[in-house]
């Protein structure tokens with residue numbers, strides 16, 4: 001049995017620890033200590049060969065700087081987001097700490113709540129090192145079908161961008177604009193994130209597969225999604241602070257919308273839905289925002 005360490009005992013980290021324990025001996029740690037099975041110290045986890053990191057994108061840069069010690073571990077990154085303050089992708093952040101050959105990124109449709117109930121899904125392990133992707137893929141339980149890909153940037157952008165589109169879809173639902181509008185928004189969102197990804201050398205097919213369309217359709221159509229619920233709150237006129245207080249969990253689409261706004265400005269890119277989400281987060285009226293996107 002392989003020993004796997006999970007860092008971050010939030011919703012996704014604990015769901016992954018549960019799923020991976022079907023075939024492996026799994027240990028978990030977190031910033032806030034918990035009275036749960038196999039909870040150990042960070043120092044003990046860092047001694048293990050295989051580690052899953054489920055710390056949100058907005059926090060990871062500082063966490064790596066303050067806590068990570070490279071001992072040649074193989075890392076699977078479970079977060080989905082782009083750092084707001086810098087506009088850096090996760091692979092840019094991690095590359096200062098972990099070699100490309102030692103790191104993989106997890107993507108695809110996966111609400112933690114369903115994974116914790118052993119409900120089936122299909123996920124993608126993305127790494128430049130195909131041997132490592134295969135290895136991580138082999139750790140997953142029978143109820144999760146795994147695929148592998150070398151398109152790290154495509155998977156990363158798809159996983160992060162879909163959270164922003166999910167916020168827009170939540171706004172659309174909250175404003176009761178109808179299913180036609182939602183479908184129009186989601187499909188234009190898919191095109192927007194694919195175009196953005198391709199500008200960074202991502203493969204088009206990553207956006208129509210599990211990492212892109214798969215995760216987008218899931219997140220942008222369900223109140224199980226925290227990002228979708230952020231959109232519902234914005235449509236009701238709630239502030240970011242009120243929404244996050246009610247949510248009590250992370251919604252990566254918010255930071256990612258700010259990151260995309262920064263990138264769009266720096267690189268002079270046209271990202272219409274991401275821009276509207278950013279503007280709504282900054283106080284623009286949601287209805288006029290969606291109308292400006294959906295009307296001629």
Ligand SMILES: NC(=O)C1=CN([C@@H]2O[C@H](COP(=O)(O)OP(=O)(O)OC[C@H]3O[C@@H](n4cnc5c(N)ncnc54)[C@H](OP(=O)(O)O)[C@@H]3O)[C@@H](O)[C@H]2O)C=CC1
Pocket residue numbers: 007008009010011012013030031032033054055056057059063078079080081110111112113248249250252
């Ligand atoms: N939930 C889901 O269904 C899915 C989530 N994801 C992604 O996984 C990532 C984590 O999400 P999720 O688990 O749901 O979020 P949660 O808010 O449930 O958990 C976040 C985790 O990160 C830890 N954490 C937060 N800030 C810091 C910090 N500054 N230093 C150290 N640890 C920190 C928390 O530690 P502690 O609680 O111990 O303080 C907690 O374990 C996100 O990027 C999300 O998009 C991806 C797929 C599915």
Ligand SMILES: O=C(CO)COP(=O)(O)O
Pocket residue numbers: 080108109110111112163166215218219224225226227228250251252
């Ligand atoms: O990424 C997810 C499912 O694949 C989780 O989405 P939310 O963070 O919006 O809940």
